Amino acid sequence: MDIAALNSTLALRSRVLKWMCLCLGVLSGIFAVFNLLINDFLILGALEVVFSVYCFGIYFYITKHVFKLWQPVSICTFVSLLVVLGSYLSSVYNALFVWTLVLPVLYYLLLGKLWGFGLSMSLALLQAIALITKESVAPYSPSNLGLNLAFSYVTIWVIAHVFETSRASFSKRLEDLAMLDPLTGAGNRLAMNQYFEIELSDKENLYTMVMDLDFFKKVNDEFGHAIGDSVLIEVTKIIKSQLTKEGAVFRIGGEEFAIFVAHSSASEAANIAENIRHTIENNKLIIAEQLVSITASIGVIAYSGNETLKQTIKAADDRLYQAKNNGRNQVVFNDPPQGKQLNQAS
Numbered sequence: 305m306d307i308a309a310l311n312s313t314l315a316l317r318s319r320v321l322k323w324m325c326l327c328l329g330v331l332s333g334i335f336a337v338f339n340l341l342i343n344d345f346l347i348l349g350a351l352e353v354v355f356s357v358y359c360f361g362i363y364f365y366i367t368k369h370v371f372k373l374w375q376p377v378s379i380c381t382f383v384s385l386l387v388v389l390g391s392y393l394s395s396v397y398n399a400l401f402v403w404t405l406v407l408p409v410l411y412y413l414l415l416g417k418l419w420g421f422g423l424s425m426s427l428a429l430l431q432a433i434a435l436i437t438k439e440s441v442a443p444y445s446p447s448n449l450g451l452n453l454a455f456s457y458v459t460i461w462v463i464a465h466v467f468e469t470s471r472a473s474f475s476k477r478l479e480d481l482a483m484l485d486p487l488t489g490a491g492n493r494l495a496m497n498q499y500f501e502i503e504l505s506d507k508e509n510l511y512t513m514v515m516d517l518d519f520f521k522k523v524n525d526e527f528g529h530a531i532g533d534s535v536l537i538e539v540t541k542i543i544k545s546q547l548t549k550e551g552a553v554f555r556i557g558g559e560e561f562a563i564f565v566a567h568s569s570a571s572e573a574a575n576i577a578e579n580i581r582h583t584i585e586n587n588k589l590i591i592a593e594q595l596v597s598i599t600a601s602i603g604v605i606a607y608s609g610n611e612t613l614k615q616t617i618k619a620a621d622d623r624l625y626q627a628k629n630n631g632r633n634q635v636v637f638n639d640p641p642q643g644k645q646l647n648q649a650s
């Protein structure tokens with residue numbers, strides 16, 4: 305599966321930006337010709353030439369490079385300034401202010417809710433100042449023009465806001481459905497691939513752990529599958545509570561979890577693994593009024609920088625196998641702070 309395709313928001317924004325640049329580049333070029341040769345608006349015409357060139361530049365740039373925030377921010381800021389300046393300098397008769405109504409849609413499509421709201425608010429204020437400071441709004445009546453503009457702008461703004469909010473929430477729900485284990489809320493294998501291949505661009509000082517609950521079958525046999533499920537949920541909470549923001553947990557099997565600790569030292573990774581093991585052992589789980597005791601074995605490996613995800617998981621899994629063979633309820637770490645193998649048992 306194409307992992308990048310899961311980030312539909314980025315793909316959507318990149319596509320919208322590309323076609324918007326083409327469209328605005330052509331239109332701005334046409335306006336520039338009018339303003340330079342016919343209307344004699346030299347400043348505006350010159351700015352439109354620059355904007356047109358900039359739009360084509362971004363259009364070609366994003367065909368070869370990844371989407372970055374500065375691209376839509378610069379396009380939105382530039383086009384907004386052109387519209388405000390055009391509205392301020394030209395007569396209302398030219399109806400340049402009509403372009404104001406297009407911009408909230410661009411902001412929300414390209415930049416999302418927060419930026420969309422901020423830019424729409426700023427544009428409304430700037431355009432209000434540009435129009436209020438005009439000596440005349442002929443051939444329109446000032447109150448009719450003001451009310452119609454304000455109401456149509458607010459309508460488009462609200463629709464753009466509601467649309468983007470719903471789209472973002474659907475997109476998040478779809479992403480969660482695709483990437484999260486529905487029982488525990490830990491990431492699934494797909495999420496692990498995405499984390500390792502895309503999010504972890506810097507894999508220096510990365511530690512991979514594979515953790516497996518000990519004799520989990522007995523929990524199911526003794527207490528039933530539903531309580532077994534609750535144990536898995538509680539264990540996931542314990543793992544998450546021990547991880548810093550540099551860590552991530554994925555459920556890769558029935559009672560098996562992969563844990564990554566990034567940007568850490570060997571001693572930090574060893575401490576995290578030991579804290580997880582210790583907390584699981586000592587946190588007496590009371591589920592449906594039943595006391596459930598469980599322990600975990602953990603294999604930890606320092607990522608060398610060259611292995612694939614499969615290889616690093618396999619290496620940590622080998623340490624886990626050692627931990628199970630050594631009697632379970634322990635951490636086996638190949639790269640302990642002291643430089644020798646560490647077996648930590650309760």
Ligand SMILES: Nc1nc2c(ncn2[C@@H]2O[C@H](COP(=O)(O)OP(=O)(O)OP(=O)(O)O)[C@@H](O)[C@H]2O)c(=O)[nH]1
Pocket residue numbers: 487516517518519520521522524528529530531532533536557558559628632
């Ligand atoms: N409740 C519950 N049990 C699960 C789930 N997925 C797998 N299991 C159970 O996990 C148990 C795993 O058992 P084993 O592979 O024998 O491992 P174990 O009993 O933990 O023993 P060791 O790993 O050798 O310590 C099986 O009984 C599976 O049915 C799940 O989603 N919910």
